[in-house]
Amino acid sequence: MANGTGILSAGTVSAATPEVARRTWPRWLALGLAMIVVAVVAVVWSSGARLLLGAVGLFLAARGVVLLRGARSGAVPAEVAGRARSLGTAAVVAGAAGLAVAVASASASSTVLLVGVPLLLLGTSLGLLGRGGAARRGGQALLVWSVLVTGLLVVTGFLQDWDRAADVATVVAALAVAVLGVPLLIGAANLRSVAAAPAPAPSGCGGCACGAGGCGA
DSSP states (O other): OTTTTTGGSSHHHSSSSSSHHHHHHHHHHHHHHHHHHHHHHHHHTTHHHHHHHHHHHHHHHHHHHHHHHHHHHHHHHHHHHHHHHHHHHHHHHHHHHHHHHHHHHHHHHHHHHHHHHHHHHHHEEEETTTSSSHHHHOOOOOOOHHHHHHHHHHHHHOOOOOOHHHHHHHHHHHHHHHHHHHHHHHHHHHHHHHHOOOOOOOTTTTTTTTTGOOOOO
16 A cells, blocks of 8 residues: 555554654544545445545555655665556556546446456455465455455346446445555554654663753763
């Protein structure tokens, strides 16, 4: 997702400085709330597919621009700058395409979600399976879920109609967006706690009363 999603992990949040946390937690809070609101509106609105595709496209395009700027400015380490440029370019292209489809056609937006949702779920699950530990177990669970969702979409399309299947894909996509928003809110709350913590004492002071001349005694 956005750069710094790792800050949602407990270890990274605890390692974040109050200054970094103060800058970061409002952004995570806003993004998490926006994702949940978009998901809810997409389920109840007749043009939910366009809203979801447009929102995802906008996010990808913005994220791609951030990655490209970081790679060009040197903010990204040199060893990953090439990968950041590649990911940034792909994100900008995919995001712009998603936005264009969402603006142009409701039926095309539904078709993109109908095809894209199962592919994205399967691709993500296979990517997680390539890792170890908890990620692999999560990939196995997601793979089962992906197969079930794909089967549901295919059965719905053949037994009812593909417009109904596209509606189901929109609901599944909205659910995924809402689920991804929850850890952002949790991370924002954890970072807010870090931001409220008092600044640590200077490491060279050793806790003595420097202001009273204790260290010079």
